[in-house]
Amino acid sequence: MSLDVTSIRNDFPVLKRQINGKPLVYLDSANTSQKPQVVIDAMTNFMSNGYAPINRSAYQMAAEATDLYEGARSALAKFINAPKAHEVIFTKNATESLNLLIMSWGRANLKAGDSVLLTHMEHHANIVPWHMLVAERGIQLRWVPLTNDGQLDLTQLDTLLDGVKVFSFTSMSNVLGTINPVQRLCAAAHKAGALAFVDGCQSVPHQPTDVQAWDADFVVFSSHKMCGPSGVGILWGREALLEAMPPFLGGGNMISDVRLDGFTTAELPAKFEAGTPPITDVIGLGAAVGYLEKLGMAQVRKHEIELSTYVLNMLKDRFGDEITIHGPANPELRGATFSFAFRDIHPHDLSQVLDQQNVCVRAGHHCAKPLMRILGANATARASFYFYNTMSEADALADALDSASDIF
Amino acid sequence: MAGLEDLYREIILDHYRTPRNRGELDPPALSADGHNPLCGDEIRISVAVQDGVVTDVRFSGSGCSISQSSASMMTSAIKGKPVEQVKSIVRRFKQMMTIDEEDTEIDESINLGDLEALQGVVKFPVRIKCATLGWNTLLDALATEQK
Ligand SMILES: Cc1ncc(COP(=O)(O)O)c(C=O)c1O
Numbered sequence: 001m002s003l004d005v006t007s008i009r010n011d012f013p014v015l016k017r018q019i020n021g022k023p024l025v026y027l028d029s030a031n032t033s034q035k036p037q038v039v040i041d042a043m044t045n046f047m048s049n050g051y052a053p054i055n056r057s058a059y060q061m062a063a064e065a066t067d068l069y070e071g072a073r074s075a076l077a078k079f080i081n082a083p084k085a086h087e088v089i090f091t092k093n094a095t096e097s098l099n100l101l102i103m104s105w106g107r108a109n110l111k112a113g114d115s116v117l118l119t120h121m122e123h124h125a126n127i128v129p130w131h132m133l134v135a136e137r138g139i140q141l142r143w144v145p146l147t148n149d150g151q152l153d154l155t156q157l158d159t160l161l162d163g164v165k166v167f168s169f170t171s172m173s174n175v176l177g178t179i180n181p182v183q184r185l186c187a188a189a190h191k192a193g194a195l196a197f198v199d200g201c202q203s204v205p206h207q208p209t210d211v212q213a214w215d216a217d218f219v220v221f222s223s224h225k226m227c228g229p230s231g232v233g234i235l236w237g238r239e240a241l242l243e244a245m246p247p248f249l250g251g252g253n254m255i256s257d258v259r260l261d262g263f264t265t266a267e268l269p270a271k272f273e274a275g276t277p278p279i280t281d282v283i284g285l286g287a288a289v290g291y292l293e294k295l296g297m298a299q300v301r302k303h304e305i306e307l308s309t310y311v312l313n314m315l316k317d318r319f320g321d322e323i324t325i326h327g328p329a330n331p332e333l334r335g336a337t338f339s340f341a342f343r344d345i346h347p348h349d350l351s352q353v354l355d356q357q358n359v360c361v362r363a364g365h366h367c368a369k370p371l372m373r374i375l376g377a378n379a380t381a382r383a384s385f386y387f388y389n390t391m392s393e394a395d396a397l398a399d400a401l402d403s404a405s406d407i408f
Numbered sequence: 409m410a411g412l413e414d415l416y417r418e419i420i421l422d423h424y425r426t427p428r429n430r431g432e433l434d435p436p437a438l439s440a441d442g443h444n445p446l447c448g449d450e451i452r453i454s455v456a457v458q459d460g461v462v463t464d465v466r467f468s469g470s471g472c473s474i475s476q477s478s479a480s481m482m483t484s485a486i487k488g489k490p491v492e493q494v495k496s497i498v499r500r501f502k503q504m505m506t507i508d509e510e511d512t513e514i515d516e517s518i519n520l521g522d523l524e525a526l527q528g529v530v531k532f533p534v535r536i537k538c539a540t541l542g543w544n545t546l547l548d549a550l551a552t553e554q555k
Pocket of ligand 1: 030031093094095096123125126170172173174199201202222233367
């Protein structure tokens with residue numbers, strides 16, 4: 001059974017919004033996704049009827065809040081098939097998850113001369129913390145290059161992996177839409193004696209995730225791209241690895257004892273959750289996971305493959321050589337995120353014109369400047385679809401593109 | 409709502425399609441690079457100063473119609489003017505863009521001429537950075553002289 005997108009759209013209040021009498025066409029979900037009513041309700045209900053701290057107090061409302069918060073953790077663990085709920089750590093966003101991971105694990109395990117393998121399609125969040133560690137520790141970075149159609153070029157993978165300590169890569173490019181063979185990459189890393197860090201930001205919201213089938217060592221992603229609120233990131237890691245890592249931020253909640261001469265850390269997951277967490281947001285994320293589970297991630301992926309097939313064919317039919325769509329042409333190898341160049345019109349101007357038709361796309365470097373340099377562009381326009389988008393919205397994008405030619 | 413006609417005035421599109429003073433100048437001309445970290449636009453401004461007068465100015469790089477046309481119009485507006493007057497024009501322009509931050513008086517008598525066409529950018533706040541990229545880079549280039 002495929003997704004009933006008409007009824008799904010009714011779950012998202014913002015999708016009913018009209019601006020200047022015209023419907024909103026939201027094509028920026030790779031950036032951040034819209035929120036269904038159940039998420040809004042879960043957060044409102046918590047703040048209206050049961051707002052309380054977690055982990056600290058004996059009164060009933062605090063116990064309820066702790067249950068809701070920990071319930072979200074368990075739901076997430078199940079969502080990604082993590083063996084244990086306490087392997088799921090809540091942070092502020094995926095960027096903080098990566099910084100926690102790279103700084104905490106990296107400082108404890110990497111020394112001058114050690115190598116780390118990244119790819120040319122990484123988001124700045126999986127590049128800059130490594131550069132910081134290069135400056136701090138004198139580690140070295142290696143890079144997996146790309147093929148012409150925007151996939152990882154794996155022909156030299158074994159050579160590149162030779163002697164590296166970590167292979168850190170994205171499961172799906174936020175610019176090209178390319179879905180990477182995560183399981184194969186993790187296996188190659190392990191064969192070379194390296195750990196596998198997976199930036200799951202772009203794939204976890206769009207397809208089933210099984211961290212055990214991947215055989216990954218760590219996976220990070222963000223709540224706000226998967227129908228949850230902003231303000232929460234997730235780090236999942238293997239229990240033994242997390243236990244061996246030093247804490248990242250210090251303060252309340254992450255300790256079991258503090259003395260004048262030192263401290264002892266708390267058990268997982270508290271060890272990595274210093275201070276008061278974003279309680280309301282985590283509860284909202286829990287509701288988002290419930291919502292996605294109900295849709296079924298396999299159904300979500302199926303719908304997005306159908307959408308991708310339509311978008312790729314339709315844009316080529318209508319615009320031929322006037323449009324260049326980056327990334328793989330095969331919808332099975334990609335998500336429904338399309339960066340494109342259109343008739344020499346600068347992406348910034350393009351997105352401005354599209355906005356007149358309420359078509360929301362992102363224009364810019366998408367926090368992937370090394371990749372943009374390889375594409376030979378300062379910027380691209382990017383239309384990204386989610387399960388709540390329709391083929392008629394893809395048509396609205398194409399109509400709006402047509403109207404850009406009237407000006408430029 | 410502000411319409412696109414407020415933004416993409418004919419004179420702006422003209423400077424975008426047919427940029428004036430594109431290129432670079434070799435030293436001793438002063439130059440500086442500017443980036444818009446939001447959208448990745450890049451610009452280089454080279455400016456030749458002789459006896460306190462801007463004798464020549466060029467811009468290169470790539471960017472959207474607003475950043476490119478604003479830079480093109482800027483070069484036309486300042487070429488041949490004394491540096492002090494150029495700095496006043498920059499302030500007047502920044503004032504129009506609502507981003508002037510200095511406390512000293514602005515010379516209100518300065519006529520921005522064609523540059524007034526960029527007034528509409530103010531209605532599209534995210535584009536103000538595009539319009540001022542070349543201008544801030546010009547100031548950076550001029551500032552290299554003191555070194
Ligand atoms: C691939 C990838 N990694 C990391 C991030 C960073 O996520 P956040 O901004 O939520 O920290 C993003 C989001 O833009 C992304 O697309």
